[in-house]
Every structure is written in C-alpha cells, then in structure tokens.
Amino acid sequence: MARTRHLDFDEGADSSRFVTALARGLDVLACFHVDEKWLTNAEIASRTGLPKPTVVRMAYTLCVLGYLRQSHESGKYALGDSVAALGITMVSNLKLRRIARPYMQDLANRYDISVSLGIRNGLSVLYVENCRSGAPLSLGLDLGARIPIAETAMGHALLAVMESRERERLLAEICKDEGEQRWPQVLQTINAGCAHWRARGFTVVVRDWQTDIVGVGAAIRQPDGRVIAFNAGGGSQQVPARAVGAGGRAPAGAHGQRAGVIRAQRRGLSAPVPSPNTPAEQRVSALPRGLKRCRRSCQAKGGMRSFWPG
Template sequence: MSEFNDASPEFLDTEALSDHPQFASTLAHGLAVLGCFAGAGTTLGNKDIAERLGMTRPTVSRLTFTLMGLGYLRRDRSGKYSLGLAVLTLGYPLLSQMTIRQMAAPEMMELAQYARGPVSIGTRDRLQVVYVETVQGREVSSNKPDIGSTRPFLRSAIGRALLYALDPRERTMVLERLREAQPDDWAKYRVPMELAQRQIAEQGFCVVEGEWSPSYSGVGVPLRQPVHGMPMALNLTVPAYATDREHLEKNLGPRLVSLVRNIESKLGSEAA
C-alpha cells in the first residue's frame, strides 16, 4: 500500500492551504522563487521574479539573498540569478534511494533501442507526473524527458497509467483536484482517461496518440505495487509518423508490459 493520508495538505486548494494555521508563508515564498527557474537555462533578476510572483522587490531581494547564501541560487555579473548546485544536493538523496532506476536500466535500454524512442519511469508529484529516470537508445529524440521533467495526468500515457497505479482513495482525491484545478483538460480528456483505465485493466497498458503532443504516440504501464512507498508507471514514447495503432497495441504495449513484469519480479526478489 502507498503511504497516503487523505488529509494531506497537498490536496488543499491554494486558498485553503495559505489560510491554514500551520502554513509557513516565508518558506512557501522562497520555494516559489526557486520555482521561477523551472525552464532550462533560466536567469532572472529581482524585478523579473517580483513581477512573476506578484511580490514586492524588497521581499524578493531578501529571499534571493538568503537562497544565494544557502547555495540554492547563484548570481552572475549582470546581477541576475540562476539555480545553484545546492538544488542538486537536495534532490540527490531521493534519487539515490530509487534502486528501481538501476535495476530497470538494462531492459529499458533494450526496449528503447528496439522501439527507437525513450523509455521512462514516473511517479506522482501533486497533480502531475514527474520523471525519475529516462533511457534512450542510439536514436536521438527531442522528446527525451530529463529527470525532474513533468507530464500531465489526464492526457499522457504515463499519467493515465500512474492514475491506475494509485491507491483508490488517493486516485479519488487526485481526480477531484484535477477536476477543480484543470477544468478544460477535465472536460476534454476525462472520457479518454476512463477508457485508458479500462484498457489497462484488460491488457495491462494504455495507448495515447497525439493527445499529449500531436507529434508523438505512447504506451503506459503501471507497476502493480508501490516502489519505495511511491506508485510508479513506465511509458514508451515514439514519433507518431513511425507507428500506428496496431503497432502500439500488438507490439510495443505488450513489450512494455513484459518489461514491467520483469521489474516487478526483480523487486519482489530483492525484498524477499
């Protein structure tokens, strides 16, 4: 069973969370500053950050000073900031405990080379999927998701597979929050998402063609038990021009299911 508490603050909406007596606003503001640097190669000044977050420049200046002193930001000669290396040291312990990454890598590489597309592992970060590993074969893909990159739940193969992997109570809470927070996506993709849940129940995988991106198709497979206390799923993504529905359903989907079952077997042996 995954470690899930339906009273978790991550399921409070923004207003309810910020009004909670245990909410630490200064910490939240500091993390919001770091969140401004999510784009690759992003550099921002205090004015840029203040405008993005709706904060005063003196407040932002105090936050960036503190974050720079702790190593989470660094400043260039122009006075603008970018992420510092302490961000890596913060995330490394979490990644290092995920032994599934090393265990699954050889088979992920074999499938990636066969399919000519990246194979990835993802888990849940609030209302999105976050990738914790990606393996790519000799084919270079602009779609290769780096560790830490995210995908939407409702319209991606890995998102729909991960929804299936969630504890039923957790799934109910996530779906409710998605309905509230992403009403447009909910209206457009709820039915395909529900069809994907049935496809996984029947075949072990789901197929997405062009719903996350018109240029790519993918298959997703959930792990049947949490790993390191976290629900996880795998996906395989290939260019839409290089495949069709039959190839996804008759070939790539079953191959990814076989890969996941082998991983589950290895994890079971490791735990025994």
C-alpha cells in the same frame, strides 16, 4: 527505538502543521524549468504569485543557503549547487531506477524508441531516467523533463494505480488547473485511460500532448505507496497507433513470434528481436507487452508485490 509518528496529510495546506513560509520558498525553487537557467525577480513573482518584496527576501535567503545563486552581471537568479545535491541524493536512492535501466535500454534499442521512468511532481510526471535508441526520431526528452499527467499515457498509468484518496486529491488539483470548460473533456480522457489500464494493463495516448507522438504507459505502486511510471514512446511513424491500439495482441502472421516470446520467457530471457523485414506495425504491436515485461521484471527484482492487472 521510538517509532516516528505517522501523519495524516489529508488536510493539506489547511493544517496547523503547514509552514507557509517554507512552502513559499519551495515554490520559488520549483518555478525554474529545464533548459531555462536564469530568472528575474519579476519572473519569479509572476510564476509563483508572490509579491515581489517577498520574492526578494526569499531569494536572498535561498542564495545564503546555496539553493539559488545570483549573476553579478544581470542580477538574475539560477538554481544553486544545494538543489543539485538534493536531487542527486534522491535519484540515487531510487532503487527501482537502477533495476529498471537495463530493461528500459533493451526495450528502447529493440523498437527504436525512448523509454522513460518518472515520478509525480505536482501536476506533472518528472523524468528520473530515460533510455533512447540511436534512432534520429526518438523523443528528445531527458532527465528532469516534466510532462503533464492529464495528457500523457505515463500520467494516466500513474493515476490508474494510485491509492483512491490520493487520486481524488490529484484529480481535484487538475480540475482547478484545467478550468471548468476543459475539465469534462480532460476527465473523460483520463477515465478512458484508467479503464484501458484495468482491462489491458497499460495505457495509450495518441497525439494529445505533442503532435505526432504516440505513448504507451505502465506504472508500479510500491509498498510505501509511491507510484513510479514507465513510458515508451516515439513518433507515429515509429509507433503506429493502430498497432499499439491492438493492445499487444499479435497481428496476423505473428504467432511464430509469440511462440518465440513464450520460449524465451521460460528460459528467463527477454523476447526475441523481431526480424528486420517485419512491417512496422507487426513489430510495434509487441511494444505494450514489452513494456509490461519490463515492469514485471522490475517488480520481481525489487521484491515488490503486484499492484496491477496484466
């Protein structure tokens, strides 16, 4: 069987292989956001930067193919069933998602938080799996939600394990989006997150993207180069920043718990559930370790080599 030729994508949109008309059509599909069903031609034109006549032609073609549908009452457009079919096929073929879910749910239940799995989507991380505890304060983001790479623990972890050329291209795109005035501060935050990853094997962001939110991130780079990121997060009352900032080191009086973790790991089990009477900061200080164990378990079951520290 003839092998498919490997393409070099470094040229990007400047390559003679790049089909601009196709890119414009995909831009139209990508401008729809979660919890936002209908858009007018003018709204699509504003978001994509395309002339309105071009949007009208693109929308017509996409409706014929089933990727958009039009309301008979308002004339507005919504994503069609063909988009759903593509998305479901892609997510269903994501093997790591199936492997990770039980570990993610266990971690969410253990610490009353939300644990998510995501992949890159432009300048965002797209949630492809999300597990929540029953806690009323757990984050309400769900499948299909997008969070900014530049401002989140999940995004910083994704950047930290990317191949260097891909990371530099992404940083250039983020720089363009942020603008010259904000970029130095944003880059400093990203570099600090990547350094934290190299030193500790996880990233932490406190109250950057959303007020009163603490996030812990980790990531896996698969053998084919795709990066899949994990995020564990909640309100600062659930995830005290001081505890997470301890980097997963056991706080005073927690050495008995650490011994229990080691014994459980030797038996192939997850860490023991902390005592209900344990103070919040003592319980949550184990969260980075829990997320790293989740990541390692997924790596082992998925048959992937290690691409990360810790």
